[in-house]
Amino acid sequence: MSDSEMLADLFAPSSGHKLSDDVANELHHILRLLDLNVVELFFKWESYVIKMGVENTTLDSKTVRAFKKDLQDALERESRAKGHVVHPSAAKRTTATPRGGGGGDVLGMLDGMVSATPAPRMSAAAKRKANNFDTPASKSVKSGLKSSPADSKTPVPTGETQGVAFESRQNAGDVVQQINDHIPAASAPAEPPTEARVKLKANLELPKFAYKTMAMKLSETSEILDDRIDTFTDLIQAHYKLPDGAFGNPAAQSTAEVVAVGRIACDQPNGKLNAASVVLETSRRMGAGLRVQLKFDGVGYDLFPGKIVAVRGTNVSGEYFAVTELLPIPPMPLPASTPAELEIHKDRLTGPDGEARPLGMLVASGPYTTDTDLSFAALHALLAQAEDQRTDVLILAGPFLDLEHPIVASGDFDDHLPSDAKLEPDRATLNDVFRLLISAPLQRLVQAVPTITIIIVPSLRDAISKHVAWPQDRFIKAPLGLPKQVQVVTNPILLSINEMIFGISTQDILSELRRENVYQGSKGQALSDDTLARLTSNIIEQRHFFPVFPPQSREDLSKPTAISGEMTDVGMEQRLAVGASLDIAYLKLAEWINVRPDVLILPSVLNPFVKVVEGMTCINPGTLCKRRGPGHFAAMNVLPRVLSNEEREAEEAVAHHVFERARVDIVRI
Numbered sequence: 001m002s003d004s005e006m007l008a009d010l011f012a013p014s015s016g017h018k019l020s021d022d023v024a025n026e027l028h029h030i031l032r033l034l035d036l037n038v039v040e041l042f043f044k045w046e047s048y049v050i051k052m053g054v055e056n057t058t059l060d061s062k063t064v065r066a067f068k069k070d071l072q073d074a075l076e077r078e079s080r081a082k083g084h085v086v087h088p089s090a091a092k093r094t095t096a097t098p099r100g101g102g103g104g105d106v107l108g109m110l111d112g113m114v115s116a117t118p119a120p121r122m123s124a125a126a127k128r129k130a131n132n133f134d135t136p137a138s139k140s141v142k143s144g145l146k147s148s149p150a151d152s153k154t155p156v157p158t159g160e161t162q163g164v165a166f167e168s169r170q171n172a173g174d175v176v177q178q179i180n181d182h183i184p185a186a187s188a189p190a191e192p193p194t195e196a197r198v199k200l201k202a203n204l205e206l207p208k209f210a211y212k213t214m215a216m217k218l219s220e221t222s223e224i225l226d227d228r229i230d231t232f233t234d235l236i237q238a239h240y241k242l243p244d245g246a247f248g249n250p251a252a253q254s255t256a257e258v259v260a261v262g263r264i265a266c267d268q269p270n271g272k273l274n275a276a277s278v279v280l281e282t283s284r285r286m287g288a289g290l291r292v293q294l295k296f297d298g299v300g301y302d303l304f305p306g307k308i309v310a311v312r313g314t315n316v317s318g319e320y321f322a323v324t325e326l327l328p329i330p331p332m333p334l335p336a337s338t339p340a341e342l343e344i345h346k347d348r349l350t351g352p353d354g355e356a357r358p359l360g361m362l363v364a365s366g367p368y369t370t371d372t373d374l375s376f377a378a379l380h381a382l383l384a385q386a387e388d389q390r391t392d393v394l395i396l397a398g399p400f401l402d403l404e405h406p407i408v409a410s411g412d413f414d415d416h417l418p419s420d421a422k423l424e425p426d427r428a429t430l431n432d433v434f435r436l437l438i439s440a441p442l443q444r445l446v447q448a449v450p451t452i453t454i455i456i457v458p459s460l461r462d463a464i465s466k467h468v469a470w471p472q473d474r475f476i477k478a479p480l481g482l483p484k485q486v487q488v489v490t491n492p493i494l495l496s497i498n499e500m501i502f503g504i505s506t507q508d509i510l511s512e513l514r515r516e517n518v519y520q521g522s523k524g525q526a527l528s529d530d531t532l533a534r535l536t537s538n539i540i541e542q543r544h545f546f547p548v549f550p551p552q553s554r555e556d557l558s559k560p561t562a563i564s565g566e567m568t569d570v571g572m573e574q575r576l577a578v579g580a581s582l583d584i585a586y587l588k589l590a591e592w593i594n595v596r597p598d599v600l601i602l603p604s605v606l607n608p609f610v611k612v613v614e615g616m617t618c619i620n621p622g623t624l625c626k627r628r629g630p631g632h633f634a635a636m637n638v639l640p641r642v643l644s645n646e647e648r649e650a651e652e653a654v655a656h657h658v659f660e661r662a663r664v665d666i667v668r669i
Helices: 003-011 021-034 038-052 061-082 088-093 124-130 218-240 339-349 377-389 406-410 430-448 509-516 531-542 584-590 645-650
Strands: 175-179 200-202 254-266 278-281 291-296 301-303 308-315 320-327 359-365 393-397 453-457 486-488 493-497 500-504 518-520 599-601 609-613 616-620 632-638 662-668
Touching (some): 218 308, 254 320, 393 500, 430 453
Parallel strands (some): 599 616
Antiparallel strands (some): 254 308, 359 632
């Protein structure tokens, strides 16, 4: 009996054993696509009918196509669970290749070149004797990582390209972007100061960052996400003076116009946000935690997953919420200080000659060396410039010993440490490596410039950090041999440097926003051509250092540079980027408190920039080193705040206006 006859007998017994042409064609296509026989296909069809409901399932072309999609989805889930996709038809057609019992031809790459005779079994002692101990293999080729022996003539495919030597770099010192160029650039003072010219104060509760990681509870997570929506609801209501009746559940069918506050999300768990997949997630208090699709008809929007928005509109059909207006989130006030406080800070900048000299600052972000070595030549060049200019403040953002650096990941430091390093290989730790490569240059800098203040902000990619979640606690300073002029802070941090408030986070939020952002201008409105400024304004509006939720998965991030000589076996776990590692229960630690910062520092792999956004000086210093070459840093020169007679007489708090009195240069190292 042919397949067509069997299909007709099994699938259409009550229709005279006849199938319509389109249904028969679809069933034949499924047989070929999934390499099934007719009986197997019929059993799967019966299971599908039971799952979907016998009364609601009829055999027509639309149902058969849905049945085919269901089978394909099930196959994809099964393949994903196994770690790699193997098509059933391919598996059945492939014949086994004879293997030598002990020949080591695991992947069948030596067919016809090795004998099929099983090799004799060897004892453990014989195996040890057979090994070649002349040239030990490096630590990076362990745990199933295949590589040729050190004395093999077969070249090891490393996939590496030679980087440019740091000493041969081009255009060193060039300024690629700047603001307030009328303010003189930083220079060494004629008479060096005798004491530090800055006073630091953390504007966060630092002890709260020492929470226990990897202890997140689902109930706490949902409450935190809910509380953030409710907080913005109260903020919107107070700012726009809306009555309680103005708010409603956007998922409930109604012809009445309501205001809804919620979190932007994608309608697919692993999908990418676009205009057709935008949904609004409500809180349990305002909308029972339901989600509803948003439709924008002529209304401009600037969205990303996790953004809290307030929308006005209706849900007439019960299927979607038609947005007629997006209510802007009220901005936070800028920081201010009293005239007396500003005079105290100005006196700190005044030299023996009675003149107030600008405050010089350098800002850099890791990595601080290329992926080809651990010379940290770029860091040494930066510290040399800080010494020449007698810099007042040096801000260094992690990572320092980068987990994604191939040498750090391999654990083979022997050939990359200073020749005079006195370390016992069997007892050395990463703290010892940090003291040699990072702390020692900083010690030399503070000896040359004792009045400098160095601020270190950790990163999740720091190998020495024991805090593996973000928000991230400080790493312990004592075992690292750092000088007393170094202050290690949390990630993120709101920090007062004299009167100015700095906000710093080493989590790359700009890259996350760039990938997930969906933007559409209103009808008749020109599109914004300054994407980086627009992304930064989203961070300012959301009052949070990392407003994206959920962040990108590690699999979607760019892969770290491969370890030299590493060849990973098929099916083994691949090295992935560190990723965001959010601890949602403690995301409140990353919220801005009361006021927005004067200066926002957001290191990112995107192009470095400095911009004034909503009265704030926003800086992406870039990375001091790229994977194969030098990068950028930021140089700041901040004039003292000059008070007018009216401001002095009023004795009221005045805005700092840092964006008007700070020169910022983005410089090639």
